[in-house]
Amino acid sequence: EVHLEQSGAEVKKSGESLTISCQATGSNFRTSWIGWVRQMPGKGLEWMGSIFPFDSDTRYNPSFRGRVTVSADLSTNTTSLRWSSLRASDTAIYYCVRRRGYPSYFFDHWGQGTQVTVSS
Amino acid sequence: DIQTTQSPSSLSAAVGDRVTITCRASQDIAKSVHWYQQKPGKAPKLLIYATSNLQTGVPPRFSGDGSETDFTLTISSLQPEDIATYYCQEYDNINLFSFGPGTKVDIK
Numbered sequence: 348e349v350h351l352e353q354s355g356a357e358v359k360k361s362g363e364s365l366t367i368s369c370q371a372t373g374s375n376f377r378t379s380w381i382g383w384v385r386q387m388p389g390k391g392l393e394w395m396g397s398i399f400p401f402d403s404d405t406r407y408n409p410s411f412r413g414r415v416t417v418s419a420d421l422s423t424n425t426t427s428l429r430w431s432s433l434r435a436s437d438t439a440i441y442y443c444v445r446r447r448g449y450p451s452y453f454f455d456h457w458g459q460g461t462q463v464t465v466s467s
Numbered sequence: 468d469i470q471t472t473q474s475p476s477s478l479s480a481a482v483g484d485r486v487t488i489t490c491r492a493s494q495d496i497a498k499s500v501h502w503y504q505q506k507p508g509k510a511p512k513l514l515i516y517a518t519s520n521l522q523t524g525v526p527p528r529f530s531g532d533g534s535e536t537d538f539t540l541t542i543s544s545l546q547p548e549d550i551a552t553y554y555c556q557e558y559d560n561i562n563l564f565s566f567g568p569g570t571k572v573d574i575k
Contacts, residue, residue, distance in 0.1 A: 382564075384511075392503075392511065392554055394564035406563060442510055451517060452558045453501035457510040 349374040351381075351443050351458035358464045359433050366429040367461045369443030374456075376424040377401040380446035382454070383417060383428045387439045397446060398426060435467040469493045471500075471557050473567035479575045486542040488570045490533070490555030499557075500538045502531055505569075506551045514553070515540065547574055 354368045371381065382397030396407040400419035407417070416429045426443060441461045444454035472491045480486050490500050499518040505511040513522045515531040518538060528543045542549055555567040 391569045392505075392556075392566040394566070397563075408563065448501075448516060451499045451501070452564070453513060453516045453556060454503075455513050455516070455522070457512060460510050 349445060349456045351445065351456055353441075353443055353458040353461045356462040356464070358466070361433055361435055361465055361467045363433050363465075364429070364431050365433055365463065366427050367441060367463065368425050368427045369458050370423065370425045371445070372424065374445065376419075377421060380452075381419070381426040382444045382446060383415075383426075384442045384444055384454070384457075385411075385439045386442065386460075387436075395428070395441075400426070433463075433465045435465050437463060438465050439463060469557070469559060469561075469565040471555060471565045471567040473553075473555055473570050475570060476568065477571040477573070479573045480545050481575045482545055482547060484545045484575075486545050486549075486572060488540045488553055488555075488572075490538045490540070490567050492536045492538065492557045493565070500531075500533070501556045502540045503554045503556065503566075504549075504551045505554065511554065542572075545572070545574070550574060 350372045352370045380397045380399050383395040385393045395411040396417045398405045398417045398419050419426045443458040445456040446452050447455040470493045474489050502515040503511040504514045519531045530541045532539050552569045552571045554569050557565050
């Protein structure tokens, strides 16, 4: 059974950097696309980006490109989402997701979510 | 830009009612959509993939249908545990993933 375990809630200030993580168990991490989805307070779901850990091929939603970095560590089966300079508008819950399907892809497993709160 | 829409944005129905949510994909290259259920305070979970395939463990009162740009999610007999927000999602190989804005379902 696939399980995505995310790091805990974070409280940061504007301008600070942050990395949150997602560890995958029970799946072939190397050959599974792992992504991140944002949910701002009271709002819907937005796909941010995904990575293929085997070769670090990465795709981004144009709305998030340059704002965040998605990376993977094969030694720990962990995917990370990093901000170099947070903004108050980054306050949200972030979910890691595993991609499946072909040719139309979907997310069959979700992490429990990481709450990020950024104060100005 | 890819734009996925849903209607209604919210609905209230009685236990046992048949409920239908509509999703319009931005272009017919979508070919299929996928549906997620998010209960309050919880992570979303996959409900239906590739338009009409129930994810393992999903009750058969849920069904999906549609083609080209118009798709539906139907709950044949609404139950109290179905209170949630439902999202459709499409994929294209240029803009990648797009979610609809969600439909909030309540019990009347």
